[in-house]
Amino acid sequence: MxxxxxxxxxxxxxxxxxxxxxxxxxxxxxxxxxxxxxxxxxxxxxxxxxxxxxxxxxxxxxxxxxxxxxxxxxxxxxxxxxxxxxxxxxxxxxxxxxxxxxxxxxxxxxxxxxxxxxxxxxxxxxxxxxxxxxxxxxxxxxxxxxxxxxxxxxxxxxxxxxxxxxxxxxxxxxxxxxxxxxxxxxxxxxxxxxxxxxxxxxxxxxxxxxxxxVLESPLIAEAVVEKLSPVIPVSREPTTCGVIGYGSIGKAIAEKLLSLGHRVIIYDSDSSQLQSANLRKNFVSTSDLVSLVASADLLFGCSGQDVTKSVEAFRLSPRDKTLVSCSSGDREFLTLLKLVQKNNTSGIAANPLDNVVYESDFGGKIKILRGGFPYNFDDTxxxxxxxxxxxxxxxxxxxxxxxxxxxxxxxxxxxxxxxxxxxxxxxxxxxxxxxxxxxxxxxxxxxxxxxxxxxxxxxxxxxxxxxxxxxxxxxxxxxxxxxx
Ligand SMILES: NC(=O)c1ccc[n+]([C@@H]2O[C@H](COP(=O)([O-])OP(=O)(O)OC[C@H]3O[C@@H](n4cnc5c(N)ncnc54)[C@H](O)[C@@H]3O)[C@@H](O)[C@H]2O)c1
CATH class of the missing domain: 3.40.50.1480 (Adenosylhomocysteinase-like)
Incomplete structure (x- = not known):
């Protein structure tokens, strides 16, 4: 026994x-x-x-x-x-x-x-x-x-x-x-x-x-930024960063980017979320996703939803951009990913965890890091x-x-x-x-x-x-x- x-x-x-x-x-x-x-x-x-x-x-x-x-x-x-x-x-x-x-x-x-x-x-x-x-x-x-x-x-x-x-x-x-x-x-x-x-x-x-x-979100934000350090420019060359979704993770990411000396623009589909951002003089907020996409070079998706559903903002971008998901699954940039998949006529299956490039109508290359999966996760x-x-x-x-x-x-x-x-x-x-x-x-x-x-x-x-x-x-x- x-x-x-x-x-x-x-x-x-x-x-x-x-x-x-x-x-x-x-x-x-x-x-x-x-x-x-x-x-x-x-x-x-x-x-x-x-x-x-x-x-x-x-x-x-x-x-x-x-x-x-x-x-x-x-x-x-x-x-x-x-x-x-x-x-x-x-x-x-x-x-x-x-x-x-x-x-x-x-x-x-x-x-x-x-x-x-x-x-x-x-x-x-x-x-x-x-x-x-x-x-x-x-x-x-x-x-x-x-x-x-x-x-x-x-x-x-x-x-x-x-x-x-x-x-x-x-x-x-x-x-x-x-x-x-x-x-x-x-x-x-x-x-x-x-x-x-x-x-x-x-x-x-x-x-x-x-x-x-309150306590976990800054840890996630730091992990994302830490893992991103090879691709986030150092503060000597400030970058215009867009944060989409100003919830717990988005707030922590925005704070971190600001502390690194970058310019930060915030967008949230719930305008009440932006009120606290407006109180901070260093943050610029917008209620227009198209403007945010047009202005930012590095975009962080922190909404947990597909923020590329209104694809026009990305389709018409003449500039190169990098998109980083900080949320879950591959949902954050789903519409763009599906467009890239649709345009892939090579017959070769893409590795879903590789970086993906979407080319806009004006030749802008929009790079989606790690196939749109949260960047802080890898195989380590x-x-x-x-x-x-x-x-x-x-x-x-x-x-x-x-x-x-x-x-x-x-x-x-x-x-x-x-x-x-x-x-x-x-x-x-x-x-x-x-x-x-x-x-x-x-x-x-x-x-x-x-x-x-x-x-x-x-x-x-x-x-x-x-x-x-x-x-x-x-x-x-x-x-x-x-x-x-
Ligand atoms: N990567 C990680 O390690 C990790 C860890 C924890 C949570 N998460 C995920 O990150 C995501 C965000 O988490 P959170 O705790 O900050 O959530 P949250 O609910 O606090 O914040 C989400 C914010 O996004 C906004 N939003 C929703 N849909 C939007 C849209 N279409 N466009 C713009 N803004 C929109 C909401 O109004 C809200 O302010 C969730 O999906 C969560 O599961 C990831």
Missing amino acids: LVNRIMRTIPNFRGQPANSSYFLHTRNGFFRTVTNNVFVRLPVLDIMVDRLRRIEESPLCDTAVVYVHHPLRTSLNLLDSMFSIGLDPKNTFVLGKHYSENEWVVQETQRLGVHYQRCSAQTVLGGFDETFSFDINSLWETVVEDLDKKINIKNLLVLDHGGYAINFMPSSIQGRMNIVGLEKTSGGLINLVRQGCIPSFPLINMANCATKK GESVPANEIQLTRALVFAGVIQAIDFFKNPTVVGKEGLYALDSGLQKFVVREWLKLQPEDKLKNRYQPNQLSKFEDTDWIGEHSAGIQEPINFTLETGANLKFY
């Missing part, structure tokens, strides 16, 4: 130094060594796991998880954390996005024993949606077939990224078990609403939580450094904890509702994360007073979209507050 438990319990990477061999180990002892130099531990996740296990040892033992993600090194930490609280790899179904896929991460994830759905090849420019929809449907087929055979699984947790898993969830699985979803991207929520796919079960809105909006397995992006992984884990609570809460489970990510859990995550961030980086990234707001759960709640539903757990002391 003990042997069985050891074999079935879950690999746990915690406790390894970076840049050395590390052990995959169970709670009962080490059982496998992996030699490589790319795994780092994430202390915020570690402390969350420890605190949660003081309350309940294996709360995920009767839960299956569908996890749609970027296959980056730190996603292994998130899987590890869920395994540490009872999730069985055999009940874990994972699909990654091909544009961020790192082969080592894929292989390690497979070695953990999960069901890993490989991405199929995208053969046409602008074809991400179709390819990924095909992949998610294949994943759901596996989930249904597998869970049909398992009577011990009572709950299904769907950690979605872009709304695909929830959109394509087979109706046959709904009603058979308790389901809770979590959406990580604002684009995913918009797509679910647009397609009328509001789920009939609780959905946790991690995308629009205060922590992600890292977008934002691990110590920083553990904030995001910890927010997902906070959502997992909230879902564990929801599965037991009769007022929530089985009913539709978009719930805010719990403010107490956000406060805990931020406090632990801040302890690990160097002072100078915090000062450079955030306004004075921004960080202290995260000590106030009321403020966090007011700035996190969704229904506020108090939960039963507190990680502060690792205790139950009440019982259902």
Whole structure:
């Protein structure tokens, strides 16, 4: 029996130094060594796991998880954390996005024993949606077939990224078990609403939580700019940059470009978003996309939507330009990509991750970097450094904890509702994360007073979209507050 438990319990990477061999180990002892130099531990996740296990040892033992993600090194930490609280790899179904896929991460994830759905090849420019929809449907087929055979699984947790898993969830699985979803991207929520796919079960809105909006966005902006440094001119030669979509990411990108000495023009389809930009004397904003395209040489797409739908602005450009996506999938410049695909009469399939050039009617060459996929992702397995992006992984884990609570809460489970990510859990995550961030980086990234707001759960709640539903757990002391 003990042997069985050891074999079935879950690999746990915690406790390894970076840049050395590390052990995959169970709670009962080490059982496998992996030699490589790319795994780092994430202390915020570690402390969350420890605190949660003081309350309940294996709360995920009767839960299956569908996890749609970027296959980056730190996603292994998130899987590890869920395994540490009872999730069985055999009940874990994972699909990654091909544009961020790192082969080592894929292989390690497979070695953990999960069901890993490989991405199929995208053969046409602008074809991400179709390819990924095909992949998610294949994943759901596996989930249904597998869970049909398992009577011990009572709950299904769907950690979605872009709304695909929830959109394509087979109706046959709904009603058979308790389901809770979590959406990580604002684009995913918009797509679910647009397609009328509001789920009939609780959905946790991690995308629009205060922590992600305020603290994560500058990290993404820096990663994009850092990865772009070979193509962003240095400030000795200021460039006119256009930022399309002045939300969390767009704001952070605009600030960063300005700090590098560039001229920045901002456009957002929601004019109210531009009001705050108008208050800053260094930003120029416009409510006319055509003017922005005409004036800017380097354009950053930060809207999560196809900003090239009104193709005229690009078709008539006489000047060369570079377009950089900072959002998700290949959506940001989709219409242009499809035009390039249509004009490709060579019969040779383009690599969807290569730079793409659209030639305008006046001979302007519009270069779309990395096939219109977000520029901060490549095949290195890292977008934002691990110590920083553990904030995001910890927010997902906070959502997992909230879902564990929801599965037991009769007022929530089985009913539709978009719930805010719990403010107490956000406060805990931020406090632990801040302890690990160097002072100078915090000062450079955030306004004075921004960080202290995260000590106030009321403020966090007011700035996190969704229904506020108090939960039963507190990680502060690792205790139950009440019982259902
Ligand atoms: N690259 C990454 O690592 C990364 C990380 C997190 C999020 N994202 C993605 O980046 C995108 C933006 O995220 P966010 O958190 O800033 O979202 P957000 O909702 O805060 O901001 C989006 C902004 O774009 C504007 N907008 C929407 N459609 C537009 C259009 N057609 N033209 C102009 N403006 C338009 C909205 O009004 C809003 O102000 C999302 O798709 C998100 O999924 C990318």
